[in-house]
Amino acid sequence: HLAGTSVERPLPEIIENNLRGLVEVYEGARRHGVRRIIFASSNHAIGMHPVEDKLTLDCDFRPDGFYGLSKVWGEALARMYWDKHGIESVCIRIGSCIEKPTEFRHLSTWLGFEDLLHLIEQSINVPDLGYLVVWGVSNNTRSYWDNSGAARLGYRPGQNAEDYAADILAQANPLDATAQRYQGGSFASFDFTAQERRNPQR
Structure with missing residues (x-):
């Protein structure tokens, strides 16, 4: 499922495209007996973790905006449909999926096209997954994320x-x-309140 809004946008658009739209996908799957959905989650579900942290798949959610928050909700929705209806999901927390890395952050977050295709193929073809979350990232030396769960x-x-x-x-x-x-x-920096402007004296 790649139909949602993929950038930070006003909340009403995020709700319509990323929350309501995803419910329609899962309800359609339920009605038609679809066994598995691959959900395009995002690194922005955890985007407020500092760059020094090496994250495992059970790390705390720390979304960096309404878009990232919608991916937290999406992963929870996928879990619910597995628990209640037996629809499997692979939630891929996609990093920076572009042809080649172009800036410093990409040295940690890049997902190359060849690896993306391999990851999608495996997500489709491997039997009996239940509910699974993986990092959508290449084998980057400087990766922020421990992807051993993708084994x-x-x-x-x-x-x-x-x-x-x-x-x-x-x-x-x-x-x-x-x-x-x-x-x-x-x-993370979009609409960010600087520390000196927080909790003003009353």
């Missing part, structure tokens, strides 16, 4: 953003200071 899929990524590191490190980091601090990058 159940037989996912063996072959691409590594480090192959592009020399060119990337020769460039300035395009992200602002807040975006550089959190795993969600620019999503």
